[in-house]
Amino acid sequence: MRTIGYAVQSAETPLAPFSFERRQLRSNDVAMEILYCGVCHSDLHWVRNDWGWTVFPAIPGHEIVGRVIGVGSDVTRHKLGDHVAVGCMVDSCQQCDQCKKGEEQLCREGNTGTYGGFDRFTKEHTLGGYSKHLVVREDFALRVPDGLDLAKAAPLLCAGITTYSPLRTWNVGPGSRVGVIGLGGLGHMAVKLAAAMGADVTVMSRTTDKEADALALGADALLVSSDPAAMEKAANSFDLIIDTVPVKHDISPYLPLLDVDGTLVIVGQVGPLAEPTTVPLLLGRRRVAGSPIGGIAETQELLNFCAKKNILPDVEMIRMDEIHHAFERLEKADVRYRFVIDMASLSAPTDTSF
Missing domain, CATH: 3.40.50.720 (NAD(P)-binding Rossmann-like Domain)
Incomplete structure (x- = not known):
């Protein structure tokens, strides 16, 4: 699927529009249109290669809320139109002791990061949520409970x-x-x-x-x-x-x-x-x-808890083209308390077939 995002080509270049291909749906994948993406301090570290392991070109973003627009032939968890959320990981080995007890974030083989990871089949590096679409294994797409404000929920997936x-x-x-x-x-x-x-x-x-x-x-x-x-x-x-x-x-x-x-x-x-x-x-x-993030079951538990208790992050909504200013403010801790990108501000490509 052809889509668009904001990517950096090196640690010295700014985020800029970037056209690229999301993978074709596998039998257990869902395709989603990204509606909102939170801005995490890790995103800033990643684009600047502060940790020394960024793979370029890089698209950050791992606090993702969207709508299902396609499902693989074996998908049972989600259907077209469902609101789903994706956090910091999009896959794991599913076979080790940690994965089997629902601690995919501690996968013995290493979980596959939403950005900066490597696809377990193609070995291509993963590109994150500062983009219009995402294709993800159905098990790693969480259900957004009814009543949870989609525009504010994204930071729950990391923060x-x-x-x-x-x-x-x-x-x-x-x-x-x-x-x-x-x-x-x-x-x-x-x-x-x-x-x-x-x-x-x-x-x-x-x-x-x-x-x-x-x-x-x-x-x-x-x-x-x-x-x-x-x-x-x-x-x-x-x-x-x-x-x-x-x-x-x-x-x-x-x-x-x-x-x-x-x-x-x-x-x-x-x-x-x-x-x-x-x-x-x-x-x-x-x-x-x-302590890192939680596993998939625990993250779903969090979303359900927040819906029940009416807990949401305090957020400031920005357009995609305001990300550089947001990063500058993030460095100064000048935000109460999380930026969220309204992905409607990013023009969609004309061909979204998959």
Whole structure:
């Protein structure tokens, strides 16, 4: 299927319109028209090759909501016209122990990323959701529940599941004491989800500037991390801390805030951290962990939970041709709290046969 997207040809060139072919439908594929695509900080890292493994040309975008426009001969999960969503992965081996227990994100062979991965059959690299159409294995296209606002739901497919998964892994519920470091795209979803689960939620920030926002999102308090007296008073007061900061930083000041057997989970930074001290870990039997996205079943669970609880990201809608300005603002954390591209702003090709 001939379609169009916004691609970069190198780390030094800007995103620009790019015509390309999506694969023909396999028997277990669905084709979708992309209606909305969220803008993730990972997209910015990817187009600039910050991690050193970008494959060009590259089309980012892994927070995707759309409508089914074609189905393969063996498809049973979806039908024409259904609203579906695709997150950070579009395939996995389906045979290893992790895949068989619904943890496709931890596939032993490596899951196939929505962008920057390699098709398991053709070996072509995958191109993401800053485009008009997508062809994806039916198992990796999630059902968008009735009542979930399509225009706002896209960031749930990354920011949402990235924070929901550790909340579920560490069994957060009524009475849990949860801290959230950072109040951006990930952080604001962590606050909303933890609060909806019944937890006592505290946002950690260097200043009081975001206190009103934190409380409006559902937090019970804001802890000023630059205030030594406040930090000392908060020692041993959290069961779980979700660290959403997407750059190199020092986690040492936050470790004493954990109670015995408490865990600090890193979901933001991909890469090095400042050298931490192990003293709070050893003396308090505290833990530092990492967490990626969730599996397909857990992501569907998230979408259903958000529909039931009426939880949606706070988003700012942009046109496709505004992406460069959005990236500039994203670098400055100048967005509350997620950009979403209205893909109606991207002209469709005339031939969409498949």
